[in-house]
Each structure stands twice: as C-alpha cells, then as structure tokens.
Amino acid sequence: MDVTVFAQQIANGLVNGMAYVLIATGLTLVFGVLRIVNFAHGEFYMLGAYLTYFAGTLLGLDYITAALLGAVVVAALGVAANKLIFWPLRRDHEFTILLSSLGLALLIANSGELLFGADPKYVESPFADEVLDIGTVTLTQQRVLVFGAAVAVLVAVYLFIRYSRFGKMMRATAQNPDGAALTGINIGLVHSYTFALACGLAALSGALVGPTVMIFPTIGNWAVLKGFIVVIMGGLGSVTGALFAGLLLGVIESLGGGYISLGFMEAIGYAMIIAVLLWRPNGLFSTARGLR
C-alpha cells in the first residue's frame, strides 16, 4: 500500500468528515433540545452559502465578513421559521412536524431556484486555490480552514452549552421541557435561541464548504442527508456523538472510495450506519434523554 496515497485519503476524509460534523451539530441540537426532526436544516446550509456569495459579489465584502454576515442573517431566518412553523406545532404529532419541515425545505429550495437562478455559482475565497503541502499530504488552505474553523466552533458550542446560563437552560429543557418550564425557564426563548444557533451553524458550514465545491439551489438535499446519517449514527441529541460519527463517516467514505469502489462510496457509508444501528440502536453515544 502506498503510504502517501493512504495519508492523503485519510486527510481528505477528515476534512469532509469535519464538514459533516458542522452540519450535524445544528441538527442534533434542534433534536436534542426541542425534539424536532428538521428536514429544512439543509436549506439553511444552502442559504448560508448563497448569502456569503451575494454578500461578496453585491456588497463587496471580503470572504470572512461575508460568511459571518451570512450566518447571522440565516440565524435570524431560523428564528422566523421557528416562530411561524415549529413553535405553533410543538404539541402536534411528530409526523406533522417532520412533514412541515419537509414542506419548508421544498419551499426554500424552490424559492431559491427562482430567486438565485438555476446557474451554479462559486463562492470566492482567497484560500480556495492556495495549496499547502503538509509532509506528503496536499490540502488547500480552504480545506484546512474548514477543519480548523469547525474545531473552534465546536469548542465554542461545547463551552456555551456547558457553562453559559443559556446553555444550562437548553440542557434543562432537553431533559424535561415541562419541568424546565415549571422552574421558570422561558421555553419560547429556548426554542428561538436553539434555532438561531442551529441555523447559524448550518449557514456557517455552507459558507465554509462553499468555496471547495460549486453551489446551486438544491445542495441542501445533500447536506441534510449527510447531517442525518451522522446525527443518527452518533446518537440523536449527542454533540460528541456527531463529532465521532462525522469524522468516521468521512474517513470510511474516503477509504472505501479509494480502496474498494468509488461508485459504492455512499453505499459503504450507509452500510456502516446500518451496522452501527443494529449493534447500538440509539447510536454510538446515546444513553438517556438530554444533551451531551
């Protein structure tokens, strides 16, 4: 086995995996805290990428500022989606919530096609084509940035949930919403903040991954599918689980594609989840209800 190629495939897999983790974190938070399976999560990823693009081309902002602006705007959109759809439905059957999120996803994707145009676009980033040689491994600066920024964001999210007053409110709501409400926690506020955080994270991942590929209005499909696989494999509601599952999925896809068959790359990923779920039905890192 060629060590150089092997190392390169591992590095490719880790970067792709970290992008999955970033997408999955928001998804798992929304489920963990609010018990909502949000199929529109991928559309917020798409919006993040597009807003970064438009902030760059129309407002002339630099890439980093554009990405942050995109994340903030999408976070606000997430709060609006919560107010209009998820909050009023909170006592309805889970199928209703799930399907309304599917409807929302269709609505955003199709409106996107209409507003942004069907032509693919490219998010300009100064790091996209700069190649870094790390030992024998070749990566672009952008891919290193995806990995690094994801690590920083995950640490920040972890500290926020663990130590901030608001994070404690989120964890309390996750464990027992009614009990949390009784102790005076404003559940409506928890809903809003969780959606803001989750959608902001989705948008940020769109902005980070954007310059490594092309963007078009239906990329949300891809994002939400990968996100779900990671969330379910890691254990619904578990941020740590999402981290491990995402990296594992990225590396296994990359090695499977590299050494077994590229055509079956996705199928190999799915086979892995099936194996994991049959072994541990609630995912790798799931023990009881709550945020971890």
Added chain:
Amino acid sequence: MSTHTTAPTGGTAAGVPGGIPGGTLGLAGGALLLGVLPFLAGNAYLEHLLVLWMLYALLALSLNIIIGYLGELSFGHAAFVGVGAYTSAILSTQLGLPPLIGLPLAGIVAALFGLVIGYAALRVVGPQFAILTLGFGSILYTVTNHWVDLTRGPMGISNIPPLSLGPITFAEARETYYLVLALVLIVAFLCHALVNSRTGRAFIAVRENAPLAASLGVNVFHTKLLGFVVATAIAGVGGAIYAHYIKVITPDIMGVHNVAALIIVVVVGGRGTIAGPILGALVYIGLLESLRVAGPLRMVVFAALLTGTVVFLPGGLVSLWSRWRGPRHAEGGAK
C-alpha cells in the same frame, strides 16, 4: 415511536365510510364514478393522468400500511417500488417472460427484500427506523445504478413491453387505468378488512402503545414485520405496472425524490385512513398538473400549499370531512 401527542385523526377514522349508514351506498357510487371516469376525461392525456393517480394511490395505500397502521416512517419505500419495477422489466426484456408472470414475481421479490430489510430495520423505531430504511433504500439504489450488466445502470431499461392478459393488452392508458383501479379497490378493501380484523387491531395496538400491546400477548415484532412485508409486496406490484406502462425505468425511481412524493401523498391525504392516500394521490397529481399555469412559480406554490396543508390540517385532507361533521357529530364538540 413515542405517541405522547394526540393525532387529530387516529385509528378511529380508519374506515372513513365504514360506520356511516349511507357509507356502503357512497362507496358503490364512488367506485362507479371511478369506473366511468376515463369516458369523462375525453382525451388521452387526461387518461394518462388518471393512470398516474391510480398508481400513486396504490403505492400510497401500501406505504400507508407502514405509516398509518404501524406508525413508522419508512424512507425506503421507493426502493421496493424500484425492485418490483426492475424485476418485471428484466424478466420481460431479457428472459422474454410474459409480463403477467412478471407481475406476481415482482411482488414476491419485493416482499423478499421487504422481509430481509424489515427483519433488520424493525428492531429500531422512530427516526432511527427512518434512517435505517433510507440506508437500505440507498444501498439498493446504488447497486441498481452500478450493476450495469443486469440493470443497464443509470441509462435504465427502455422498450419494456406492455402487460397483456390473453387478448387484452394493457398498452394504452384506459386499459391500464382499469387494471390499476381494480388493484386499488382490492387493496383498499383488504386494508378495510384488515383494520377490522384481529391482526388489524393488533397493528393499531402496536402503533398506539407497543409495550402495552406486548403485555397483552401481541408479538409486536412479528406484527410489524407482517405489515412491512405486505406493504413492500404491494409496492413491488405497483412498480411493475408502472414499468410496463411508462415503458422505461431508471434508478431514479428509487430516489429520495420519489420517497418524499409518496410520504407527501399519504400524509396530505390523511394517514391511517383508506380514503386519505387515494385523495392525496389525486391532489398530488392534479395540483402539479394544474400548477403548470404558474410557470416558474409552479414548485414554489406547490411547496407553499403543501406546508400550509400540513400545518393547518395535520390530519390530512380527509380530516376536513370529520371537521365538517364535527360540530354536529363529534362527542367532544369543536375546539
């Protein structure tokens, strides 16, 4: 899947026309209307739409067994439709088998896949079950896409011969419509009988409270597996008819897009009811078709109406009926 919230229309609405005295009459009238529809359509394209409606109704009825009666969300249903379609298409194009033999075989092969996949996937519930079925579905899709020698890969199989029964060839829309209509009525009747049978009550018991059902002696796993296998068999037959009617199939038939379409049909129509999936299919086909006048706005309007319907009518379109009658008939009165 936890049922801590109350579904607006649950199992009680299952046989919508069931308990009403005029129900049987209405049912007969409805069947009669369905029978003469192609003559009212007046042109071949509307007849084609009628066939699509019935095909979606058949597939939605089968998915409804899983969603409505077992209370689980399957994201792999389109894969079984595809397995049935490919089975019959391959048998008739490569082995030259008469399509009429292919049809039951399509159901059997799909059911075998359903048995194996259901056996593995039904061990988990809720979102995990949804993702497991999605995973199995994607694997079937990938294999279909890459096993070029058998399935011709992404190019699909074309020039599939039409179904024929003795002198009758189901080449045109009208004949196919009656064939699928007959199947829809049979499946609808079977679902109706099932709900009122011991097995059907076991299904509902499992959906509403699995641990309780288990304590009452219902074998939860076997009950679910039975429902899953029956659903996949029907899906396989539906897929085979689709293949022989459209005459071309590609792996796209197993795609996520079709999964979403079928779930939309079931839930918008009304899960756990018999009229729901049939009505949902009509609305799905009719709406997409009539929205062509909206031009580029077509899909946006469709998605908006879909979201609106789900948010404001969580019980599906059939729940409009009970709401209408609600003020006079419902015991608790309207909210």
Added chain:
Amino acid sequence: MLGRRDLIAAAAALALFAPLAGAQAQQPPVRIALIGPMSGTGAFEGQLGLEGAQAAVSILNAKGGVAGRKLELVTYDDKGSPEDGVSAAKRAIEQDNVDFIIGGWFSAVALSMKEVTRDKIITVMTSSQHPKVTEEGHKYLFRLNATSAMMSSFYSKAICNQIKPKSVAFMNVNDDWGRLELENYTKLLGACGIEVKGHEFYNRTDTDFTTALTKLKAMNPDAIYVAAINTSQGATIYRQVRQTGFRGKVIASAGNMNPKLVELSGNSLESVYSASPFVEDNGQPSMKPWLAEYRKSYKNEPSFIAALGAQGVEVIAAGIAGTGGDPRAYDKIAAYLKANEIPTVLGNVRFSDQGQATQPIHLVQVKSKQIVAVRD
C-alpha cells in the same frame, strides 16, 4: 363553531383545487414544445437551451414568422428524468396539440421520449449523444448534436496530433455516455501510442471528487481527461484537479466547454483544450444576429447548449418554409430536411436518413478565460 384554524384550513383546501381550471391556448401560430430540464440538477442547461431557442424565435417572428405564421414556444419541464419526459411529451401531443417538439437534452430522456413521439410528430433532439437515439429512432426524429463516435473520431486526432500527452487517465461520469467515452478514447488514443493509465467513474450526484482525483494523481499520468456534462460538477472537478496538486495536462471532454464553466473554474481551465461545434466567429450568416439578440435579452454568455436550442427552431422553420407552409405535413417536412442542407447558426447541417445531423466540429482552447477556436 368554526375556529380561525378551520377557516384557514378550508382556504388552504380550496386553494389546492382552485388552479384546476386550466388555461386555454389559441391556435394560429406554429406551436413548438420545448421540453427540457427546467428544474433540478440540469436546470441551468435547460435554461440556456430555452434562451437560445427563444432568441431564434424572436428573430424569426420579427421578420414576420414562417410562411406568414408566427412561432410560439411552449415550455415543459422534464426535470432531467425519463419518466417526466414521457409525461411532458404526452401532454404536449395529446393535451396541448403542439406542432413540433424540441427536447432530448439528456440521453436517458431522449431515449424514452422518442417512443412517445414515434411516428406521430416531428421531434428534434438536441444535446443527447447516445447512438441509439437515432439508430433506433423513427421517421420523424432528428438529432442535432454529433454522436459520441463522431465527436471522438475528430477529437482523438486532435489529442494525438496537437495535445500529445504521453499517458492519460480518465475521470468519467458513470452513465452510458461516460462509459462510451472511456471505451472510445481508450481505443483511439491507444492506437496512436498514448498509454492509458487507468480511470475512475464518479456518480452524477457526487459533489466532492478529491478521493477519485487522489487515486488518479497517484497513477502519475501525463494528462487527466475529464468527461463531465453537468456544469457544476465539471467546474468542481477542474478546480479540484489543480487543488490536489496535479500539474500535468487537463483535457476536457468534447461538446461540454461553455462560458459558465470557464467562469466557475477560475484559472484551472487556462489553456485546456476541448472540441465544440460552437465557435462565435464561424462566419454563418444567422450567427451574428442571433448572438446580438441573445446578448440583448439574456445575461448569460452565448453557449453551445443555447445554440442547439436556436438550431432546433431554425431546422423546424426551414422545414415549414421549404414545404409550402403546412406545419402538419410531417412526411413532406421530414423528406425535405433529409434531402437538403439546412443553414443554421452553427453551420450548414446535413441529416442522414436516420435523422442524424453532421455538424462541423472545431478544436477549441481556453485562453485568458475566453473559449477560442484553434486554427491551424
């Protein structure tokens, strides 16, 4: 009592049925159905084709139409899927009673749609390259784009004589076309002494190609040949070829070079070759007005796909004009198109008895982000 929610519910249900009252269309103009991918992953290509056709229609109508009748395009969405293509063609013929069909942007759609239109209506297939579209076509079927065989016999000579790589590895999309390309070029390039180091197939749904490109780069070929139809996948691959640190030659598949691809690919397409029937300065009389009309009406740059849309309209118009003006005289129109050389924006086209067009093909190269013809 009816609550607010019930009222909204009833309104939503009403709205579901309201649009069922369809629109009626009028008869006088010659009606051409343009069936293409207007949504989904091929939506951009469909949009370009529609724009090109629309520009050609505007020019013809400004001159008073064809044989005294205006042309009208009716657009249908096939979503790039064969099933939807079949439905759209059925609707065009049976419900909307159109006179002609232009469609078949993707091979899979063309192959299924031709069975619906078989011997019923004149059908002009556009960009699909699959040989069976015309080999198993019908008496009213025409196809504009060159087949993979025609393209590869031209392009392989250019690769052997002008690009001259010592060895090559292939990065092809996993469909019939991608597989056919691999087969053709392995044979043709092998014949002139270019070593074929290997190949990878990627899926039409893939978004990241680093795994495949890492494998190809490790084979250490002199050139990587990329067979990609979809613009966004193509652009990602060309960028990632460079991003994985590959410094050899890149060869772009024939017929798929377009301005959007160049724009999206940044510097990674610089000096890359391709073959295309489309060059702006080909000296055809109808090219200049079409380019002007297109640039006036649309923000996209004129492209091969757009030109195919225009060509479809031109071929139909020439058929009607050459046979006395009855758009339903299909036998006469088909015979006329097969017997005569038809002037179009891309050059004078000849149709075989099977309806296959022969188009001039040019070797093109990207220079300073412009696609220019290589003249020798």
